[in-house]
Amino acid sequence: MSSLHDSVVEVFVARFDLDPEAVVPEATFDDLGLDSLSQIELATALKKRLGIVITDDELSEIAVVGDIIAIAERKGAAV
Template identity: 40%
Template sequence: MNPLHHRIGELLTTRFGVEPATIRPDSTLDELHLDSLALVEFAEVLQSEFDVTISDDDISQTASVDDIAALLTAMGAPR
């Protein structure tokens, strides 16, 4: 995993209790058991961590870690 994927994984682990072994680039947020409330909280965490603006619609339960990394990269987050 690249550094951005790694940081996303750390946030999922530390803030949402996701087991590190379950986080892969193709893991969806649904597979990682983030419910709709957790998605909103995750978007807020990403905004704070990467200084970007993410709407609730930008992240869905079907989004993968790769999708989130691509979104953050497109918004100017460091890789």
């Protein structure tokens, strides 16, 4: 896994108290027991940790953890 992947997993674990083993690229928010409000909380946490801004439109397109990693890569997240 990439260091960016690890950083995204760390955000999920720290913010939502999840098991790191559960935060895999194909996991959905439902799989992780998170609701739509959690997406907003995640966007805020990613901004603080990685310095990226995820727009509302981008949030609405996120289906799995891998989508978040892809957005972070596209935006040149600071790992």
